[in-house]
Amino acid sequence: MVATVHDVAQKAQVSVGTVSRYLNGYQLRESNRGRVERAIVELGFKSNIFARGLKRKRSMAIAVVTPDFDMFSTSITTAIEQILEQEHYSLIICDYQRDKDALKRKLMFLQDRYIDGVILFPSNLAASSKDVIQKYLAKKIPIVLVDHTIPGIETDAVIIDNANVSFRAIEELIRHNHRQIAIINGRRDSLVCQERLQGYYNAMQTYGLPIQQEWIAWGDFTQYGGYHAVKALMALPERPTAIYATNYTMTVGAVLALQEMHIAIPDHVSLVGFDRFESVEIIEPPLTMVEQPLNLIAQNAAHLILKRIRGEYSDFATTIKLNTKMVIGESVKNI
Amino acid sequence: MVATVHDVAQKAQVSVGTVSRYLNGYQLRESNRGRVERAIVELGFKSNIFARGLKRKRSMAIAVVTPDFDMFSTSITTAIEQILEQEHYSLIICDYQRDKDALKRKLMFLQDRYIDGVILFPSNLAASSKDVIQKYLAKKIPIVLVDHTIPGIETDAVIIDNANVSFRAIEELIRHNHRQIAIINGRRDSLVCQERLQGYYNAMQTYGLPIQQEWIAWGDFTQYGGYHAVKALMALPERPTAIYATNYTMTVGAVLALQEMHIAIPDHVSLVGFDRFESVEIIEPPLTMVEQPLNLIAQNAAHLILKRIRGEYSDFATTIKLNTKMVIGESVKNI
DNA sequence: TTGTAAGCGTTATCAT
DNA sequence: ATGATAACGCTTACAA
Numbered sequence: 068m069v070a071t072v073h074d075v076a077q078k079a080q081v082s083v084g085t086v087s088r089y090l091n092g093y094q095l096r097e098s099n100r101g102r103v104e105r106a107i108v109e110l111g112f113k114s115n116i117f118a119r120g121l122k123r124k125r126s127m128a129i130a131v132v133t134p135d136f137d138m139f140s141t142s143i144t145t146a147i148e149q150i151l152e153q154e155h156y157s158l159i160i161c162d163y164q165r166d167k168d169a170l171k172r173k174l175m176f177l178q179d180r181y182i183d184g185v186i187l188f189p190s191n192l193a194a195s196s197k198d199v200i201q202k203y204l205a206k207k208i209p210i211v212l213v214d215h216t217i218p219g220i221e222t223d224a225v226i227i228d229n230a231n232v233s234f235r236a237i238e239e240l241i242r243h244n245h246r247q248i249a250i251i252n253g254r255r256d257s258l259v260c261q262e263r264l265q266g267y268y269n270a271m272q273t274y275g276l277p278i279q280q281e282w283i284a285w286g287d288f289t290q291y292g293g294y295h296a297v298k299a300l301m302a303l304p305e306r307p308t309a310i311y312a313t314n315y316t317m318t319v320g321a322v323l324a325l326q327e328m329h330i331a332i333p334d335h336v337s338l339v340g341f342d343r344f345e346s347v348e349i350i351e352p353p354l355t356m357v358e359q360p361l362n363l364i365a366q367n368a369a370h371l372i373l374k375r376i377r378g379e380y381s382d383f384a385t386t387i388k389l390n391t392k393m394v395i396g397e398s399v400k401n402i
Numbered sequence: 403m404v405a406t407v408h409d410v411a412q413k414a415q416v417s418v419g420t421v422s423r424y425l426n427g428y429q430l431r432e433s434n435r436g437r438v439e440r441a442i443v444e445l446g447f448k449s450n451i452f453a454r455g456l457k458r459k460r461s462m463a464i465a466v467v468t469p470d471f472d473m474f475s476t477s478i479t480t481a482i483e484q485i486l487e488q489e490h491y492s493l494i495i496c497d498y499q500r501d502k503d504a505l506k507r508k509l510m511f512l513q514d515r516y517i518d519g520v521i522l523f524p525s526n527l528a529a530s531s532k533d534v535i536q537k538y539l540a541k542k543i544p545i546v547l548v549d550h551t552i553p554g555i556e557t558d559a560v561i562i563d564n565a566n567v568s569f570r571a572i573e574e575l576i577r578h579n580h581r582q583i584a585i586i587n588g589r590r591d592s593l594v595c596q597e598r599l600q601g602y603y604n605a606m607q608t609y610g611l612p613i614q615q616e617w618i619a620w621g622d623f624t625q626y627g628g629y630h631a632v633k634a635l636m637a638l639p640e641r642p643t644a645i646y647a648t649n650y651t652m653t654v655g656a657v658l659a660l661q662e663m664h665i666a667i668p669d670h671v672s673l674v675g676f677d678r679f680e681s682v683e684i685i686e687p688p689l690t691m692v693e694q695p696l697n698l699i700a701q702n703a704a705h706l707i708l709k710r711i712r713g714e715y716s717d718f719a720t721t722i723k724l725n726t727k728m729v730i731g732e733s734v735k736n737i
Numbered sequence: 738t739t740g741t742a743a744g745c746g747t748t749a750t751c752a753t
Numbered sequence: 754a755t756g757a758t759a760a761c762g763c764t765t766a767c768a769a
Contacts, residue, residue: 071762082740087764096738113514117455118762121745126452128494136476145471145497152496152508157515159463160495161487162480173487179448180462180492290681320684326661327686346625349655351662406746417756422748431754453746456761740769746761753756 070110078106090114126181129372130159132173133188137288138315138344139359140188143213146365147186154373156183167192174199184209184372189217191256209375211368215259216386223375224386225367227359229259232391233266233311234273236339236357239393240309241274243401245337249282249307251296251317257288263313282307286317293320301328301336308336308402315342322350333400343394353396360389405445413441425449461516464707465494467508468523472623473650473679474694475523478548481700482521489708491518502527509534519544519707524552526591544710546703550594551721558710559721560702562694564594567726568601568646569608571674571692574728575644576609578736580672584617584642586631586652592623598648617642621652628655636663636671643671643737650677657685668735678729688731695724 072090076083079102089095089103106112120126129151133140148158159182163170174196177185185203187193189212193200200220203210212224233250240248250267253260264283271278281303286292293312297320300307312318318340325332332338332352340347340356347354367387375383407425411418414437424430424438441447455461464486468475483493494517498505509531512520520538522528524547528535535555538545547559568585575583585602588595599618606613616638621627628647632655635642647653653675660667667673667687675682675691682689702722710718 072764073762083763084740084742084765085738088739091764094738099739115456115762116515117452117461118745119764120452121450121456121747121762122764124452124745136471136480141471141476144495148496152511155511157494157511158496159492160479161483161493176487176490176492180451291684294684316681319681323658323661323684326658329664346651346654349626349629349658407748408746418747419749419757420755423755426748429754434755450746453761454748456746456763457748459761738769741767743764743766745763748759748761750759751757753754 070112071115072112074110075103075106075112078110079103120181124181125183127155128157128159128180128182129184129186129376130161130177130182131186131188132161132163132170132177134165134170134190135162136160139214139342139361142344142361143365143368146362147369150366150369151373156373165190165192167195171196171199174203178203178208182208183376184211186211186213186368186372188213189215191258193217194219209372211372211375213364213368218258221384223371223384225364225371225389226386227364227389227391229262230266230269232357233263233313234270235266235391235393236311237267237270238274239355239395240311240337240339240399241270241276243309243337243399245309245399245402246276247279247282247305247307248276248309248311249284249300251284251286251293251300251310251312251321253286253288253313253317255285260313267311279305281305286312286320288314288316290316290320290323293317294324295320297321297324298328301325301330306336309338309399310336311339313341315340315344315347318342318347318354318356319350322354332398337399337402339399352398354394354398355396356394358392358394360391363389405447406450407447409445410438410441410447413445414438455516459516461518462490463492463494463515463517464519464521464711465496465512465517466521466523467496467498467505467512469500469525470497474549474677474696477679477696478700478703481697482704485701485704486708491708500525500527502530506531506534509538513538513543517543518711519546521546521548521703521707523548524550526593528552529554544707546707546710548699548703553593556719558706558719560699560706560724561721562699562724562726564597565601565604567692568598568648569605570601570726570728571646572602572605573609574690574730575646575672575674575734576605576611578644578672578734580644580734580737581611582614582617582640582642583611583644583646584619584635586619586621586628586635586645586647586656588621588623588627588648588652590620595648602646614640621647621655623649623651625651625655625658628652629659630655632656632659633663636660636665641671644673644734645671646674648676650675650679650682653677653682653689653691654685657689667733672734672737674734687733689729689733690731691729693727693729695726698724 161173284296286296340354496508619631621631675689
């Protein structure tokens with residue numbers, strides 16, 4: 068029915084061992100090499116992934132595990148898939164819906180499938196799966212963290228410098244003479260958010276600006292949250308003159324709220340947004356935004372996990388910190 | 403290191419055959435059954451997926467293949483994953499980026515991995531992979547189509563009645579005395595869109611309303627497209643009094659354009675939107691919308707593929723046509 | 738460099 | 754209902 072190494076060996080007049088060695092990149096005599104190659108093409112031979120896995124304990128599959136498929140993780144995941152496909156890996160995706168039991172369950176499930184590596188988007192509750200994660204690492208099944216590290220876990224990570232990102236965003240506002248600056252942050256329990264908030268504090272303190280607690284709003288990473296945060300901020304007796312939203316969906320929510328209230332950007336309030344997905348480009352005026360290097364994140368994560376799978380651990384555990392770009396639009400006004 | 407059927411057999415004092423039979427749901431003598439169960443728990447036995455696959459030619463993996471991960475396919479995919487996880491299947495995801503070579507390549511790749519079934523979101527270019535698809539079906543590897551069928555391919559599908567959906571949406575507008583109704587459709591080459599347009603035509607004709615070609619706009623399924631379609635429609639000498647947008651992102655684009663132009667919904671123009679994702683709920687006023695039954699689509703697709711994998715083909719090929727809900731908001735005004 | 742043969746951990750066939 | 758054993762298709766010592 069479907070060709071095996073035996074068939075190839077027979078057609079090429081060599082032994083199965085030789086065929087196998089060819090498949091695994093060993094050196095063969097030139098003449099044999101040619102005949103094996105030809106036999107493989109003629110028979111349409113594809114090596115059986117089960118038999119291969121059974122011997123090598125490798126699945127040629129990598130998992131992406133994320134708390135949910137929002138635009139950030141979806142964009143990165145699709146980019147990762149492109150890269151891994153070229154290396155003949157398949158991608159198994161799992162979202163754990165911000166549920167710590169689900170996370171642990173999925174990680175264990177993946178382990179039973181002899182997954183070759185995991186790219187994990189941690190959330191604050193990833194720490195509760197420390198034991199499983201340690202088990203992976205002990206077995207030399209690489210885990211690359213994306214977007215954030217997990218305190219107490221030593222493994223590779225691809226992250227951005229959140230505090231620095233916020234610092235520069237706020238600095239951009241301060242440079243335009245804003246002093247009353249609000250931040251719409253995600254969620255109190257998120258480490259990413261704590262860092263982004265820290266950057267806000269740093270910038271305000273560095274420039275000697277007073278901070279009001281009411282200017283620190285929490286939008287739960289949702290459009291709804293961003294929308295309501297703006298409504299609340301605009302209802303304050305002392306309105307901020309500028310707003311910094313810390314993710315994509317909250318940025319859109321903020322814009323919708325402002326548009327609805329007929330509060331003009333940037334005439335009535337300035338705005339720095341976050342994450343430039345294609346769909347943000349229609350917003351008028353074009354927003355000044357923090358742009359995360361999604362493709363770079365994906366590339367680094369993919370290459371890092373492939374490297375570890377190949378057994379190259381010389382620079383383990385490395386944390387790749389990527390820079391974000393400030394895209395200057397017209398949503399920040401000099402006052 | 404890790405327990406095998408042999409270890410279980412030894413501990414339970416039975417043969418490996420008995421253990422295997424237990425694992426595959428055959429009847430055992432009560433006493434043996436108990437001992438095997440206990441041994442499995444005590445040893446933490448998990449059956450090796452490679453060895454199993456090697457014998458049975460089954461991977462316990464199902465693929466979702468989609469042209470891109472927009473909110474529609476992402477929502478459905480995550481719901482599918484929940485269901486398949488319970489059945490111990492893993493989900494391999496692939497997006498083919500609306501590229502027909504990529505589609506064919508991925509389908510062939512998946513076949514080499516002995517995928518047990520494919521859930522495919524076809525686009526207009528899926529037809530060019532007919533040969534691979536036929537090969538799957540000939541091998542009894544089930545393919546369930548979601549969102550649309552592929553002409554000339556006889557397999558299972560879970561779809562919605564697009565013409566009917568549009569008909570009812572337009573009817574809702576006509577019921578409020580609108581006569582000049584525009585449609586923002588996705589893409590000319592999309593069969594889904596052709597059907598949705600047909601429903602528009604049907605409704606207009608049924609109620610004897612004239613149709614102007616300028617009222618039929620194409621928004622390419624993007625936010626940008628929806629935005630520009632509205633701008634163009636509002637620049638017409640004879641403005642429509644109502645707009646029907648045929649997917650989520652175009653709906654959001656339309657709302658942003660209208661807000662920016664200070665064209666009030668529904669006072670200046672009425673709007674019927676499409677796909678109620680959580681994030682749409684902040685739009686003011688609440689939109690009258692077509693709501694696709696995402697969870698039902700996911701459930702039906704998942705259960706259908708599992709059924710076929712189990713070998714139950716009695717009702718093959720079945721097309722499950724689901725109903726959409728019209729959610730009445732406040733974006734349609736009686737004129 | 739190459740051939741031979743022993744596994745890898747299951748399932749399935751055949752007796753019993 | 755159960756046990757023994759031969760596959761499944763590959764990789765990898767070990768010999769040559």
